[in-house]
Amino acid sequence: MTDFNQKDPISIDINGLSHWFGKGVNRRKVLNTISIQIRAGEVVLLTGPSGCGKTTLLTLIGALRKVQQGEVNVLGTQLGDCRRQERQNIRRQIGMIFQGHNLLRCLTAEQNVQMGSDLLQGCSYLSRRNQAREWLRAVGLDDHLGKLPQDLSGGQKQRVAIARALAARPKLLLADEPTAALDSSTGREVVDLLRRLAKHQACSVLMVTHDSRILDVADRVLRMEDGRIIPSFG
Amino acid sequence: MKRSFFQSRKIPLAWLLLTRQPLRLLVALAGISFAGILMFMQLGFRDGLFDTSVTVHKLFDADLVLISPRSKSSISMSGFPRRRLVQAMAHRDVIGTTPVNWNFLLWRNPESLSTRSILALGFEPGDPLFKDPELRRKAKALTNPGRVLFDKRSRDEFGPVSEWYEEGRLVETELAGKRVRVAGLISLGPSFGADGNLITSRETYLDLLPGTPPGSIEIGLIRLKPGSNPEAVVTSLKKSLPNDVAVFTRESFIEFEKNYWRNSTSIGFIFTLGAVMGFVVGCVIVYQVLYSDVSDHLPEYATLLAMGYKLKHLLSVVVREGVFLAVMGYIPAYIAGLGLYSLVRSSTNLPIAMDLNRATIVFVMIFLMCMLSAVLAMRRLVDADPAEIF
Ligand SMILES: Nc1ncnc2c1ncn2[C@@H]1O[C@H](COP(=O)(O)OP(=O)(O)OP(=O)(O)O)[C@@H](O)[C@H]1O
Numbered sequence: 001m002t003d004f005n006q007k008d009p010i011s012i013d014i015n016g017l018s019h020w021f022g023k024g025v026n027r028r029k030v031l032n033t034i035s036i037q038i039r040a041g042e043v044v045l046l047t048g049p050s051g052c053g054k055t056t057l058l059t060l061i062g063a064l065r066k067v068q069q070g071e072v073n074v075l076g077t078q079l080g081d082c083r084r085q086e087r088q089n090i091r092r093q094i095g096m097i098f099q100g101h102n103l104l105r106c107l108t109a110e111q112n113v114q115m116g117s118d119l120l121q122g123c124s125y126l127s128r129r130n131q132a133r134e135w136l137r138a139v140g141l142d143d144h145l146g147k148l149p150q151d152l153s154g155g156q157k158q159r160v161a162i163a164r165a166l167a168a169r170p171k172l173l174l175a176d177e178p179t180a181a182l183d184s185s186t187g188r189e190v191v192d193l194l195r196r197l198a199k200h201q202a203c204s205v206l207m208v209t210h211d212s213r214i215l216d217v218a219d220r221v222l223r224m225e226d227g228r229i230i231p232s233f234g
Numbered sequence: 235m236k237r238s239f240f241q242s243r244k245i246p247l248a249w250l251l252l253t254r255q256p257l258r259l260l261v262a263l264a265g266i267s268f269a270g271i272l273m274f275m276q277l278g279f280r281d282g283l284f285d286t287s288v289t290v291h292k293l294f295d296a297d298l299v300l301i302s303p304r305s306k307s308s309i310s311m312s313g314f315p316r317r318r319l320v321q322a323m324a325h326r327d328v329i330g331t332t333p334v335n336w337n338f339l340l341w342r343n344p345e346s347l348s349t350r351s352i353l354a355l356g357f358e359p360g361d362p363l364f365k366d367p368e369l370r371r372k373a374k375a376l377t378n379p380g381r382v383l384f385d386k387r388s389r390d391e392f393g394p395v396s397e398w399y400e401e402g403r404l405v406e407t408e409l410a411g412k413r414v415r416v417a418g419l420i421s422l423g424p425s426f427g428a429d430g431n432l433i434t435s436r437e438t439y440l441d442l443l444p445g446t447p448p449g450s451i452e453i454g455l456i457r458l459k460p461g462s463n464p465e466a467v468v469t470s471l472k473k474s475l476p477n478d479v480a481v482f483t484r485e486s487f488i489e490f491e492k493n494y495w496r497n498s499t500s501i502g503f504i505f506t507l508g509a510v511m512g513f514v515v516g517c518v519i520v521y522q523v524l525y526s527d528v529s530d531h532l533p534e535y536a537t538l539l540a541m542g543y544k545l546k547h548l549l550s551v552v553v554r555e556g557v558f559l560a561v562m563g564y565i566p567a568y569i570a571g572l573g574l575y576s577l578v579r580s581s582t583n584l585p586i587a588m589d590l591n592r593a594t595i596v597f598v599m600i601f602l603m604c605m606l607s608a609v610l611a612m613r614r615l616v617d618a619d620p621a622e623i624f
């Protein structure tokens with residue numbers, strides 16, 4: 001595992017983050033004064049029992065929800081002060097990979113990946129298409145460029161989703177159980193690929209997983225329980 | 235900074251959304267085309283019917299027309315002094331005039347003996363009346379009193395006049411209570427106001443309608459020197475003639491009659507309502523298609539939002555889908571419209587044809603239909619919450 005020293009810049013800096021769901025008597029605290037730091041290029045895994053708030057944390061970091069209490073600094077921007085418009089712009093720098101692959105059904109693998117590279121400003125259509133092809137080659141799908149998602153296997157779809165997320169050249173990658181729908185060996189491949197490509201881009205990764213077999217790809221593992229981060233040992 | 239086409243070109247998402255779901259596209263296009271065809275037919279029938287109100291008007295050999303300002307339509311014509319035509323002759327561009335009497339008389343069906351109102355035109359048999367030279371030949375037969383030329387395209391209710399005449403039989407019947415003889419057949423066609431027509435000499439006309447004041451006519455036809463400007467002559471005649479006549483160009487005379495039927499009957503309303511129904515049906519279908527399309531793809535739209543695409547971008551995708559649907563749905567509607575028009579023309583007497591005006595109106599309606607539906611369907615996009623897709 002790589003050792004990260006104090007000099008590397010911080011991509012995610014969270015201080016005293018709390019989050020509630022529901023209104024009135026149903027109001028429930030889901031995140032409880034969470035503080036974490038993730039450095040650029042670091043691959044961090046987040047595990048914990050179901051319902052402990054992992055996905056909620058991820059959506060807050062991904063600027064998909066409004067911060068209620070605490071500080072969330074992502075890639076140098078305080079999300080708490082951001083308006084919708086600004087949060088939208090932040091999202092372009094964050095790649096997201098979902099449990100379901102969420103590919104656009106009507107687009108081919110290549111076009112799906114290009115939806116990612118289309119977010120890049122100032123590149124010509126042709127160069128964006130070539131980038132999309134490059135990324136598909138990088139995830140080992142050069143033979144499946146023109147296939148629709150329905151003609152791809154689960155692992156292949158997830159690899160397309162990774163290519164799409166990386167095609168927008170994010171500085172941070174958030175993944176929520178990317179291996180949940182895959183068998184263990186495919187899952188292993190996908191995670192290894194993710195780590196390799198992210199390292200190559202100097203992109204930090206925060207990945208939620210239940211799968212204890214893939215914990216070794218992480219530079220660091222965060223454990224969560226009941227809305228809190230449990231201090232790690234070692 | 236303005237970005238070039240190649241820098242701003244993106245994956246044509248709207249197009250792919252539509253074309254990669256051929257069944258849904260087909261339903262949408264069928265719906266839009268159906269609405270378009272309905273609009274083409276309703277508006278076509280409406281305009282065609284108004285055209286039939288001027289069947290006889292269109293035949294007149296005239297550049298300008300004088301009528302009484304009290305005349306509101308072909309079914310209620312008032313008289314004006316024939317002298318006005320003589321005065322109009324004073325204008326240097328006027329080369330000829332024809333005074334015409336125009337009224338409805340009761341015609342007795344020679345077979346069933348029932349009576350029915352028929353449009354009777356009276357003129358001096360030597361004068362030019364219609365552009366068609368056929369009448370000039372036949373008009374000679376009118377010089378004898380009590381003779382009429384019967385319109386063979388008159389409705390059947392007037393009796394088997396043309397059949398009998400062509401068989402060589404002597405066809406005599408009663409017109410306004412007096413005996414007349416059919417001295418020939420002409421071809422004019424029924425109009426809104428008149429189920430049948432006949433032409434007679436001025437002498438016979440006055441004999442049939444003894445109450446007509448002497449020197450009073452209903453229509454004055456004026457022919458101009460070739461190359462003269464009818465509008466200018468109208469202006470100068472309006473100035474020089476007393477205000478007991480109204481001066482029209484040929485076209486405005488025809489428009490005047492059509493306008494009467496347009497504004498004082500509910501025909502226009504009924505057919506316009508039909509077209510509006512088509513519009514509404516189209517709206518419902520396009521809305522259904524776009525709405526279910528947006529709903530089906532909601533998680534995908536949410537994914538795009540999560541990736542950093544703006545809501546504006548997604549709205550424009552829906553709008554573009556609407557534009558594509560409008561254009562793709564209009565083309566078959568237009569082609570079917572052409573086909574149906576020619577079918578109607580050949581199977582009825584309705585003069586119905588595609589014109590640029592109607593083609594544009596229907597396109598605008600279809601476009602509005604698709605845009606309206608797109609805007610309504612877009613409201614569904616607000617439900618695309620990128621926080622819910624993890
Ligand atoms: N939109 C919401 N409204 C209300 N409560 C919610 C909402 N989303 C999540 N919760 C609740 O917040 C808690 C944390 O949910 P979260 O999805 O973050 O858990 P998780 O750790 O991702 O669980 P899992 O491992 O099952 O995905 C859960 O108890 C859940 O019921």
Ligand SMILES: [Mg+2]
Pocket residue numbers: 054055056176624
């Ligand atoms: Mg979760």
